[in-house]
Amino acid sequence: MADKSLPQLLASYRERKHLLALLKEIQEVYGYLPGEFIPEIARSLGLPVAEVYGVGTFYSFLSARLQGRNVIRVCKSAPCWLKNCELIVETLKRELGIGPGETTRDGRFSLQLTNCIGACDQAPAMMINDTTYVDLTPEKIPEILGGYK
Amino acid sequence: MPEKRIVLKNCGVIDPRDINTYLGQDGFKALAKARTELTPEQVIAEIKGSGLRGRGGAGFPAGLKWELARNAPGTEKYVICNADEGEVGTFKDRYILGRDPFSLIEAMAIAGYAIGSQTGYIYLRAEYYYLLNLLQNAIAQAQEGGFLKGLVIEICEGAGFYVCGEETALMDSIEGRRGEVRFRPPFPPTQGLWGKPTIINNVETLINIPQIILNGAEWFNHIGTERSKGTKVFSISGDVERPGVYELVMGSPLRELVEELALARDVKLVQVGGAAGRVLPYQEIDTPLAFETVLGAGAVIVFNESRDVIDIVFRTMEFFAEECCGKCTPCRLGTEAMIEILAKFVQGSGSKEDLTVLEDTARMMQLTSLCGLGQTAPNAVVDTLQYFPDLYQARISKSEVP
Numbered sequence: 156m157a158d159k160s161l162p163q164l165l166a167s168y169r170e171r172k173h174l175l176a177l178l179k180e181i182q183e184v185y186g187y188l189p190g191e192f193i194p195e196i197a198r199s200l201g202l203p204v205a206e207v208y209g210v211g212t213f214y215s216f217l218s219a220r221l222q223g224r225n226v227i228r229v230c231k232s233a234p235c236w237l238k239n240c241e242l243i244v245e246t247l248k249r250e251l252g253i254g255p256g257e258t259t260r261d262g263r264f265s266l267q268l269t270n271c272i273g274a275c276d277q278a279p280a281m282m283i284n285d286t287t288y289v290d291l292t293p294e295k296i297p298e299i300l301g302g303y304k
Numbered sequence: 305m306p307e308k309r310i311v312l313k314n315c316g317v318i319d320p321r322d323i324n325t326y327l328g329q330d331g332f333k334a335l336a337k338a339r340t341e342l343t344p345e346q347v348i349a350e351i352k353g354s355g356l357r358g359r360g361g362a363g364f365p366a367g368l369k370w371e372l373a374r375n376a377p378g379t380e381k382y383v384i385c386n387a388d389e390g391e392v393g394t395f396k397d398r399y400i401l402g403r404d405p406f407s408l409i410e411a412m413a414i415a416g417y418a419i420g421s422q423t424g425y426i427y428l429r430a431e432y433y434y435l436l437n438l439l440q441n442a443i444a445q446a447q448e449g450g451f452l453k454g455l456v457i458e459i460c461e462g463a464g465f466y467v468c469g470e471e472t473a474l475m476d477s478i479e480g481r482r483g484e485v486r487f488r489p490p491f492p493p494t495q496g497l498w499g500k501p502t503i504i505n506n507v508e509t510l511i512n513i514p515q516i517i518l519n520g521a522e523w524f525n526h527i528g529t530e531r532s533k534g535t536k537v538f539s540i541s542g543d544v545e546r547p548g549v550y551e552l553v554m555g556s557p558l559r560e561l562v563e564e565l566a567l568a569r570d571v572k573l574v575q576v577g578g579a580a581g582r583v584l585p586y587q588e589i590d591t592p593l594a595f596e597t598v599l600g601a602g603a604v605i606v607f608n609e610s611r612d613v614i615d616i617v618f619r620t621m622e623f624f625a626e627e628c629c630g631k632c633t634p635c636r637l638g639t640e641a642m643i644e645i646l647a648k649f650v651q652g653s654g655s656k657e658d659l660t661v662l663e664d665t666a667r668m669m670q671l672t673s674l675c676g677l678g679q680t681a682p683n684a685v686v687d688t689l690q691y692f693p694d695l696y697q698a699r700i701s702k703s704e705v706p
């Protein structure tokens with residue numbers, strides 16, 4: 156991922172309607188939305204600081220806290236629960252040494268629980284960053300994790 | 305009633321990366337027919353006559369929505385495809401988008417012609433990022449083929465929030481704001497995206513459009529029940545042997561889907577419509593699936609005899625508490641209050657008074673919540689209180705029973 160600076164990012168999102176897209180790209184580049192960026196974004200788009208902050212804290216794909224380089228989202232909604240997603244969560248906890256809502260010390264992974272990601276026919280399912288993994292079993296987890304730096 | 309492929313007609317038949325395979329299946333013929341043989345008003349009359357209703361959950365008549373937007377004053381109008389698909393247990397839009405993106409694009413072009421719009425948006429949930437490239441490719445091919453004259457289709461990605469599937473929250477999200485539900489009226493067909501007349505339709509609703517234009521309202525009108533025309537695409541999951549996507553004629557019995565197609569056994573209850581849907585015990589398995597009875601967006605989750613009903617209800621309520629946008633009090637506080645009480649029943653320490661509070665809170669939320677999320681959140685509680693009252697009674701703390 157090219158490390159774009161904030162001014163560069165601001166230059167490519169000039170309109171009000173681009174606020175969410177801008178925040179998503181900052182999240183991607185920096186791993187979170189650094190608090191000190193908020194006033195500059197507000198100035199650049201001509202919006203109240205509170206509004207930028209409000210949008211930045213609303214969506215589950217945006218985060219005000221530093222996230223790991225790779226964000227794991229394990230689905231916990233009913234169809235995945237019926238297919239033992241709890242076992243997957245346990246396996247991840249053991250492999251990573253962290254619980255949901257936490258980030259590994261080396262900053263490699265964050266673990267989160269999420270609601271239905273639309274793969275219930277292949278439950279249990281999870282996402283790592285933009286990729287969806289389905290028909291999970293505890294045995295598959297170490298290999299999947301091994302693919303991420 | 306048999307399975308019938310109208311919506312899924314091209315799925316698995318065409319190559320979603322090659323427009324020529326779509327053209328080989330009558331692709332873009334409906335658009336050509338609309339543009340050359342029909343006025344926009346006649347297109348709308350055809351959709352109205354077909355009886356097509358929205359497949360995203362609410363079942364609003366599609367033709368009427370289009371007519372309102374067409375007749376609304378203004379030259380700037382928008383067509384939005386709702387591909388947010390966030391309801392628990394729903395994955396049919398994902399299935400369709402990945403296999404037949406061209407029908408959606410053709411439908412949006414017909415919609416643009418009908419209401420007089422030059423801009424379309426596909427609001428794609430962030431979790432379906434892997435479909436982005438496929439959709440962009442399909443739009444580009446349609447453009448190159450000269451099928452999108454006068455219409456620009458943009459894809460707008462979500463950022464992970466169930467409530468953004470609600471039409472007004474979705475519009476706020478496209479505008480780059482918090483996806484919060486708007487007060488209505490005004491309704492989107494008169495004042496929607498950026499305050500301009502806007503139609504918003506579910507993926508599946510739109511996919512029906514080219515078929516209706518090609519084959520005529522009359523043809524569509526003869527399929528289904530009195531008030532539910534055509535077919536419905538179901539996503540079935542949970543305790544079944546063959547989970548997946550099935551398209552059935554409206555009015556088909558739930559049993560056919562659950563037992564004959566998905567091969568479920570020892571069914572205890574079925575949640576039709578996902579978390580927001582209705583809970584049916586096994587004795588209701590012959591219920592016909594239609595707007596008149598139960599339908600929602602067609603998510604069917606099956607639970608077998610080994611499952612605990614109260615646990616299911618508790619988890620359902622947890623979902624709503626997490627996904628509530630927080631704008632209105634009945635939903636924000638109601639979901640929290642219900643979780644607290646349901647947790648007691650999970651542990652076996654409920655009280656008679658708790659049951660009364662559950663019922664009162666449910667009624668209050670259904671009546672006073674601002675959007676469908678809060679209005680439907682108590683469904684699982686209400687239905688299980690009706691069908692499984694003994695299970696709640698059995699969880700009332702022993703010290704309470706005289």
Ligand SMILES: Cc1cc2nc3c(=O)[nH]c(=O)nc-3n(C[C@H](O)[C@H](O)[C@H](O)COP(=O)(O)O)c2cc1C
Nearest residue numbers: 358359360386388389390469470471505506509676
């Ligand atoms: C909380 C909530 C979530 C919704 N999520 C979706 C969704 O993910 N997809 C969808 O098509 N409709 C969803 N809807 C329904 C939309 O508000 C709207 O009715 C629909 O997009 C209209 O299209 P249709 O008439 O073609 O069904 C949701 C409604 C509510 C209240």
Ligand code: SF4
Nearest residue numbers: 629630632635675678
């Ligand atoms: S009912 Fe819930 S989701 Fe809907 S507007 Fe109110 S708080 Fe938001």
Ligand code: FES
Nearest residue numbers: 230235271274275
């Ligand atoms: S419930 Fe897990 S993907 Fe739908």
